[in-house]
Amino acid sequence: MRNADDWLALLHQVPDPEIPVLNVVEMGIVRNVEVVQNCVEVKITPTYMGCPAMDAIADDIRAQLTPLASEEGRALKVELVYAPAWTTDWLSEAAKDKLEAYGIAPPGKTTDKRALSGETPTVRCPKCKSETTELVSLFGSTACKAHYRCNDCSEPFDHFKCI
Amino acid sequence: MNARFEYLLRLGDDALILGQQLGLWTGHGPVLEEDIALTNIGLDQIGQARAWLTLAGRAENDQRDEDALAFHRDQSEFRNAQLCERPNGHFGDTIVRQFLFDAYAVPLHAALSQSNDAEIAAIARKSAKESVYHLRHSSAWMVRLGDGTEESHAKVQESLDVLLPFAGDLFHSDAVARTAATEGWGVDPANLREAWEHHLVQTLTEAGLKRPEPAPEQCGGRIGRHTEGLSFLLAEMQVLPRTYPDAKW
Numbered sequence: 001m002r003n004a005d006d007w008l009a010l011l012h013q014v015p016d017p018e019i020p021v022l023n024v025v026e027m028g029i030v031r032n033v034e035v036v037q038n039c040v041e042v043k044i045t046p047t048y049m050g051c052p053a054m055d056a057i058a059d060d061i062r063a064q065l066t067p068l069a070s071e072e073g074r075a076l077k078v079e080l081v082y083a084p085a086w087t088t089d090w091l092s093e094a095a096k097d098k099l100e101a102y103g104i105a106p107p108g109k110t111t112d113k114r115a116l117s118g119e120t121p122t123v124r125c126p127k128c129k130s131e132t133t134e135l136v137s138l139f140g141s142t143a144c145k146a147h148y149r150c151n152d153c154s155e156p157f158d159h160f161k162c163i
Numbered sequence: 164m165n166a167r168f169e170y171l172l173r174l175g176d177d178a179l180i181l182g183q184q185l186g187l188w189t190g191h192g193p194v195l196e197e198d199i200a201l202t203n204i205g206l207d208q209i210g211q212a213r214a215w216l217t218l219a220g221r222a223e224n225d226q227r228d229e230d231a232l233a234f235h236r237d238q239s240e241f242r243n244a245q246l247c248e249r250p251n252g253h254f255g256d257t258i259v260r261q262f263l264f265d266a267y268a269v270p271l272h273a274a275l276s277q278s279n280d281a282e283i284a285a286i287a288r289k290s291a292k293e294s295v296y297h298l299r300h301s302s303a304w305m306v307r308l309g310d311g312t313e314e315s316h317a318k319v320q321e322s323l324d325v326l327l328p329f330a331g332d333l334f335h336s337d338a339v340a341r342t343a344a345t346e347g348w349g350v351d352p353a354n355l356r357e358a359w360e361h362h363l364v365q366t367l368t369e370a371g372l373k374r375p376e377p378a379p380e381q382c383g384g385r386i387g388r389h390t391e392g393l394s395f396l397l398a399e400m401q402v403l404p405r406t407y408p409d410a411k412w
Contacts (some may be wrong), residue, residue, distance in 0.1 A: 049289055050182075050210025082214065083285030085292060137196035138300050139203040147196065163292045 001072055007033045007040055007065070014064055017056045018142050021102040024057055028090030031081060039075045040065065047086050048143035054080065088162050099160060100126045105133075105148065107162035123159045125150035166342040168222040169242065170349050172232070173339075173385055175215030176243035179233055180393070181264060182208030183400050184251055193254050200300060201257065207293045214286045234404035238394050239387040244332035248384075248393040252322070255315065258304045259322040262366070265298035267333045270358035271350065280348035302366050309370025316371070323367075324375040331380025334359070339385075 002010075011033065014024045024030050024044070032043040042061055046054050058078045069076040088107035091099075096106035105123050123133050130152035140147040145158040185205030192198025216229040227235075246264060251257050272294050275287030308319040336353040343349025367374055383389070403410065 046210070046289075048207055048210060049214060049286075049293060050206035050208070052206065081285075082289045083281070085285070085289040137200055138296065139196070139200035141199070143203050143206055147199075161296075163296075 002035075002068075004033045004035055007035070007042070010065060010068065011042070011061065014057075014060050017053050017060065019099070019102070019104070021098050022091075022095055024061070026092065026095040026098075028086060029057060035074070038073065039077055040069050041077045041079065043079050043081050045081050045084075045086050049082075051143055053142075086163075088160060091160075100124075103127070103157060104145065105157055105159040107160040121162065123148055125153060125155055126157055127155040128153040164339070165223055166339045167348070168219055169339045170343045171215050171219035171222055172242040173244075175212050175219055175232070176241050177247050177264070178208040178215060179212035180241070180243040180247040180396065181261075182206070182212055183396060184247070185257075185261075187251055188257065197254070204261070204297050204300070207290075207297065211286070211290050211293070214289075218282055218286070230404065234401045235408075238389050238397055241384075241387065241389060241393065241397070243384050243389075243393075244329070245381050245384040245390055246326065246329040246332060248390060248396060249326060249329055250392050253318065255308055255319040256322045256326070258301055258308065259319060259326050261297070262301035262305050263326060263330050263363075264333070265294060265301045266359045266362045266366075267330070267352075267355060268294040269298050269362075270355045271352070274350040274355065278348050278350075279346075283348055298362075302362075305366050305372070306370045309367070309372040319370075320372055323372060327375055328378045329381045330359075331382045332384040335382050335385055337385065 008025065008030070011025050011030050012023050016022050016024055016027050016029070019027070027047070029044050029047070030042065031045050032041075034041045042065075044054070044057060044061070058080070061078050062076060066076045091107065099106040103126050105126050108121055122131050123135075124131050125133050125148075128150060130150055132151040133148050134151060135146060136149050136156070137147040140158045142158075144161055144163075146161050147156070148159045149156050182205045185201050185208065188198060188201040188205070190198065192201055212233070213229050216232045220227045220229060220232055244264075246260060249256070249260055269291070272287045272291035276284055276291055278284040278287065305319070308315040310316070334352045334356045336351050340349070340351045340353070344351035344354075364374070
């Protein structure tokens, strides 16, 4: 019989549907895993309230874990929670490195509130590493990203908004 | 009257109607970036609407879920502020509508984050991060259009003149709002006006826009009195689930 840690390890194999280079645990979407009697309970939280990937993420988790839970005679429950609110602080340094290698400029620290108050933070081009970049649009290809351009190598890229 | 249900409907309907309107910009934005921005904001609003309406459904003993509330109510049962149902118009109209709403949503979500109800506080804290970002976007456009060309200035000034009186609903206080505030799970919107005014005056000054002469405020959305625009919007939004009530994707 698997314990909560075993289930968490299995969740590391579920990729984020929008950013497949990270899994749902690295993204900070999985908040808690518990085995309660005959049920494996997974709590997930959205990056943004309207994130359209949440249903797909819940489906992916069910598809991968339900058969394994059934083998043990257990049910699998995926529950959506809003508190505590998701923050980019939950992305590990390793996850941020993966994002950059994938072509997405990773977020800074949320203690740095400049992104919210209107000042533009320094964002490094994921391709040529130049810091001479500019904000093209506050909103990028998904709710969690903003759109930037590198003034040195001209690369257009996404920046993971710091929240 | 179930004050909690009524109050949550107001929160949910504002977000739902505004989100639906912003979704109509898909493929019609003046530039690609704004097309994406408006629909991104719309998506946040729909996400907030889902959370509020789910909670509203629970407040009336699980009689209706978020979909039943969104798709199977008639116009007079909607509790959104009239501002939210004003037509998209041109880009300047949409920006002014959004700006007036965002400047209200920021202090609203901040205040609701202190709610003594854990579920309301959780949704508010989550939404607060989003509304701050939305306000930054709409305020920047107010300045850009107001302080832009002669034409953009004239257009956005006209939008402001027309839309400002519709902000009345946002701060309308009644028994429901006072119950929410007294019991500590909600806020009386009348108390949010000062923060809204402050941001409004600051942005209009920066944008070189003139505050229109005080006009009678439009109220009624909170008790189900709506303008013509909402019926067209609901017709389009609800036609599928009403025609095929049990349809599944």
